[in-house]
Amino acid sequence: MSNAARPAEPDLPRWAKVIDQTTCIGCHACTTACKSENGVPVGVSRTYVKSVDVGEFPDARRAFQVTRCNQCTDAPCASACPTGAMHKRADGIVDFNKDICIGCKACIAACPYDAIFINPEDHSAEKCNFCSHRIDSGLEPACVTVCPTQSIFVGDLNDPNSRVAQAVNREPVSVRKPEKNTRPKMFYKGAHQATLDPLAAERPAGGDFAWAQQAKGSGGFFDNIVPSGNPLGGNSAAATKLSYDQTHRSPWDWRVSAYTWTKNIGSGIYLMAMLLVATGFMSPDNPLWRWVAPIGGGFFVAVTCLLLVADLSHPFRFWLIFWRGRWESWLVKGGVILVAYSALLLAHFVSSIMGATWVSVWLMAPGAILAVLSSIYTAFLFGQAKARDLWQNPLLAPHLLTQAMAAGSAVVVPFAIIFAPQTTQCVLWMTGAATLVHLVFVGAEFTAPSPSEHARVAHYEMTRGRFKKFFAAGVALSAIGLLAPWLGVWVCLFAFLGPLAYEHAFVQGGQAVPLA
Known part of the structure; x- marks a missing residue:
């Protein structure tokens, strides 16, 4: 049986994460904490905060989405990885081993959430792994500890008394791309659909966001940067416009x-x-x-x-x-x-x-x-x-x-x-x-x-x-x-x-x- 299909053992936790987007203020503290804790270089991120402007003046607001690995129960990245560098642990955490990564980028192509990237310094694939080294030491992930509004919390889905289990079982929560049947263990509370669906919001054609400008590709034979602009516009009925995102590079050139x-x-x-x-x-x-x-x-x-x-x-x-x-x-x-x-x-x-x-x-x-x-x-x-x-x-x-x-x-x-x-x-x-x-x-x-x-x-x-x-x-x-x-x-x-x-x-x- 593959790692992706192996169920968690009864005596082990089944780790999951909940993001309360109703209280998230988009401060990016989770992004900087993750970079500091895991030594993530400039230009790539294991986690970042995407924002979408919803509505029209004067009835407009900014909706946020903390974007990262969804810790799938049926992880397609683990199935696609040829060496087991991407693998699912017995406690449900999808982790990685850089020592045996060949950099084939199959995991990136397989991930429906664009959560994996090639580290430009060591040339191996990585992503959010729940700060597994902290979890194994009895600590919470870095992003959880620094969130000023306590919008991020983790816990054991097998423990009915955990905050995560109670939120998932008793409150309305959403997951990204349920149609992919990956059964993610990353749950969003109060997230706007325009943030969950990457095609829902209109994307600025020039890649000019609130605090950043994306790299622009030439569209030539050697270019494989995912474009900022969506030529078909957003598919949301509401007035929505993407106000912050990160550059995404397609894996195979x-x-x-x-x-x-x-x-x-x-x-x-x-x-x-x-x-x-x-x-x-x-x-x-x-x-x-x-x-x-x-x-x-x-x-x-x-x-x-x-x-x-x-x-x-x-x-x-x-x-x-x-x-x-x-x-x-x-x-x-x-x-x-x-x-x-x-x-x-x-x-x-x-x-x-x-x-x-x-x-x-x-x-x-x-x-x-x-x-x-x-x-x-x-x-x-x-x-x-x-x-x-x-x-x-x-x-x-x-x-x-x-x-x-x-x-x-x-x-x-x-x-x-x-x-x-x-x-x-x-x-x-x-x-x-x-x-x-x-x-x-x-x-x-x-x-x-x-x-x-x-x-x-x-x-x-x-x-x-x-x-x-x-x-x-x-x-x-x-x-x-x-x-x-x-x-x-x-x-x-x-x-x-x-x-x-x-x-x-x-x-x-x-x-x-x-x-x-």
Whole structure:
């Protein structure tokens, strides 16, 4: 049983926290106390006080929300963490171990509350952990002790006499994003809905807040700062405007966008060559199967692995994925799949050197399975990112496989002309057909009603907002790739690049929605 699913033992407390927003004065004492107690550097915070101005003059007021880790009962960050650095203790506290953090940022992508960040000094993930070192010593968290209005209090939910248990069981309290089913143990008393819902209040387009100005991103290929402005405005019926927030950086940048593309190409090259042999269009002795399939597939898988390691904040700890890997994490499963697929491609290459093509033929069945898994596992990895509604798509796995066939077959075309000219037209038709299915998936995704407001804003950012140029380029390039059967090899370049532009818009657009 995973740490995230293990229930608290009966003789241990079940720690929870209540924030009384009816008495919070927004003094930020909790923020400074947390920074002092835990040595949190400038530019990041384990806890901070968000504020929203509600109403219009003269009937206006400022509502506050103390924002931090929600100490989920079913913590998605713990499930997504590949090494157990993010873990749930037996007493319910979600804690972290910096010594085994690889900086993959999967926990950040999984957290629906935007409570986790990478410490710029030690490059490890951290968040509010209830001041667990103080709890273990019989003390209250630092934020509780300094709050001048006693608006923050902690206690044991298993103790019916504790103040927390009485507040949760007898008074109206709220939690953030109950639809995510994380069962948070962070309760708000008297919080305004405009503070609980990150999309409820209008966000200042320039990022100019009451006491701060957020960093502004350029929206370019290398930029992954969540924008301050909400192009769709707030979704609250009341007049609400965000007056203070902090800068939020999306966890996965262009390297993750590129990795989905290179991984798909590495899978598609092998699958396309295998189909030509399996259907009798080409002999197993053909150089396209003997050399292009293992070398081409292996090259793009190697680039994929380099991108994955380069994206880690602790790249030299990548081996911990296998040494301390937790099977609940799709980063671990994906790593195992990529290693197994690489080993199969190496065996294929060695058999070609030895002239034993029958070995590569026998490897076709497991090779096809591993190539498909290499392509589609990212759909399940993105599915663990509960924070991002755009990625919670049951059609994402077949869509990724379709992109693999489109881009992979586009790479195979020039080699088919050289080594197997009789298959060229077949490969061109496969490129066009896979590209057509890819565009059908895109059309289905963006013409169907959005399942949530979060997904609607993500769709907007992807198609008409910050990443519209990449989306438009991806669709246009793929549309030209449809003409491959008629216009020939040069058109395959468009089918090859189209998925790259689309994937960047998809990955970054999904992260461009504020969570806190």
